[in-house]
Amino acid sequence: MSGERAEAAAGKRPWLFAFSTVSLVQMEASFLMICLPVCGPVLTGAFHLAPQRIGVIGASIWGGALAFVFVGGFVLNRFRPVTLFQIVMLAEALGIAFALTGSKVLLFLGAVLIGLGYGPNIPAGSTILAARTPPSRSGILFSLKQGAVSIGNVLGGLILAPLAAYAGYRGAVGLAAATGLAAFVLLIFAARRIDVPAVRGPQRRHRDSLVAPVRALARNRRLRVRAVLAFALASTQSICTNFLVAYLVTRIGFPMGHAGLVFAVLQGAGFVGRLLAGWLADATGTPGRNLAIQAMVAALAMVGLASVTADTPVFVVLLLAALAGVSALGWNGVFIAEAARLAGKGAVAETTAGAVSVIYFARVIGPGAGDLIVSTTGSWPDIFLAAAALAGTLSLVVIRSEALAPPGGVRRRDG
Numbered sequence: 001m002s003g004e005r006a007e008a009a010a011g012k013r014p015w016l017f018a019f020s021t022v023s024l025v026q027m028e029a030s031f032l033m034i035c036l037p038v039c040g041p042v043l044t045g046a047f048h049l050a051p052q053r054i055g056v057i058g059a060s061i062w063g064g065a066l067a068f069v070f071v072g073g074f075v076l077n078r079f080r081p082v083t084l085f086q087i088v089m090l091a092e093a094l095g096i097a098f099a100l101t102g103s104k105v106l107l108f109l110g111a112v113l114i115g116l117g118y119g120p121n122i123p124a125g126s127t128i129l130a131a132r133t134p135p136s137r138s139g140i141l142f143s144l145k146q147g148a149v150s151i152g153n154v155l156g157g158l159i160l161a162p163l164a165a166y167a168g169y170r171g172a173v174g175l176a177a178a179t180g181l182a183a184f185v186l187l188i189f190a191a192r193r194i195d196v197p198a199v200r201g202p203q204r205r206h207r208d209s210l211v212a213p214v215r216a217l218a219r220n221r222r223l224r225v226r227a228v229l230a231f232a233l234a235s236t237q238s239i240c241t242n243f244l245v246a247y248l249v250t251r252i253g254f255p256m257g258h259a260g261l262v263f264a265v266l267q268g269a270g271f272v273g274r275l276l277a278g279w280l281a282d283a284t285g286t287p288g289r290n291l292a293i294q295a296m297v298a299a300l301a302m303v304g305l306a307s308v309t310a311d312t313p314v315f316v317v318l319l320l321a322a323l324a325g326v327s328a329l330g331w332n333g334v335f336i337a338e339a340a341r342l343a344g345k346g347a348v349a350e351t352t353a354g355a356v357s358v359i360y361f362a363r364v365i366g367p368g369a370g371d372l373i374v375s376t377t378g379s380w381p382d383i384f385l386a387a388a389a390l391a392g393t394l395s396l397v398v399i400r401s402e403a404l405a406p407p408g409g410v411r412r413r414d415g
Helices: 002-012 015-033 040-046 051-076 081-101 104-118 121-132 135-194 206-218 221-252 256-284 287-306 314-328 332-342 348-377 381-398 407-414
Strands: none
Touching: 015 081, 015 104, 015 121, 015 135, 040 051, 040 135, 040 221, 051 104, 051 221, 051 348, 081 104, 081 121, 081 135, 121 135, 135 221, 135 256, 221 256, 221 287, 221 314, 221 332, 221 348, 221 381, 256 287, 256 314, 256 332, 287 314, 287 332, 287 381, 332 348, 348 381
């Protein structure tokens, strides 16, 4: 009887299966993406690497994702979105499985493969959802879909960190790879119900496809200023995501399970921050300056995390992680929306791709710089202080810039 009711409900809401599938894939993709950084202290120890080398591993992951931004158009134009979803799951699971070989070379190659595999995830999901979702529901469903990314990160902190402490990195990595392969198999059966045609965009020369996103962003002064803030915030975000667990375990002496909980709070607060930042952007009408204020708050959160000691109460660490999540992780949607709003006519796709490239580039630079800082100074707090200096200084430099004027003012000047 319950099966009949479910079938009837599906008939009334044909978009529900597509939305559920896309959201679960987004969640799984982020769960796989975060696997290696969350297992950081155990993983680097098993490979006889310095703990800060988790930064280079994280940089390798986002290097793969950045590469996809520039060459992904060739893939997106040639494969159906559901096929891209299968590629995402298979590539990420395979990249994670490389860590099981015990080879340092394959560990880093696998990290790049994880990033490359993650690349088609969001455009494929957006294409499926846009084709299957009624316009009256698209806003809320797209927001919820992106929320699934945060849920995947939260689950990574709650599941993978304590599992790595209990069963070693192989146990955590093996579980993550298995879930990716299971998702790949399930997508084979779900393919017929979520299948939509590939988006056939205009074919460009290779050189144009590589430089167009950056060129579209660089020639717009208002977007350049916002990109400066996005670089600072994305660098800060990458510092938190890649180093927080390793910092708490290596420097502060937290058990892996406690560090995983702090990481989960960071990611959960990031989801809340996205909703709050989006609401404030609409309510205040000053999304550009809001980004600058958010960067200042992120800088304060980084100073707080750098001040944590072994005597700091756990609830204080959790509060600092929540503040960092709301500020340093909750800004992405506003920046992408600004890029789309300020893009020239017919240049939305290229401009938003350029915006994403800034984010991914910062996520490559941030972890690499963190690794260099610890290797040079031997101080883990200096990583967070450097992030605070970057975010705080850049926000103060640009906050009064006319380029961050409210949307109404921008439209009048452009007219």
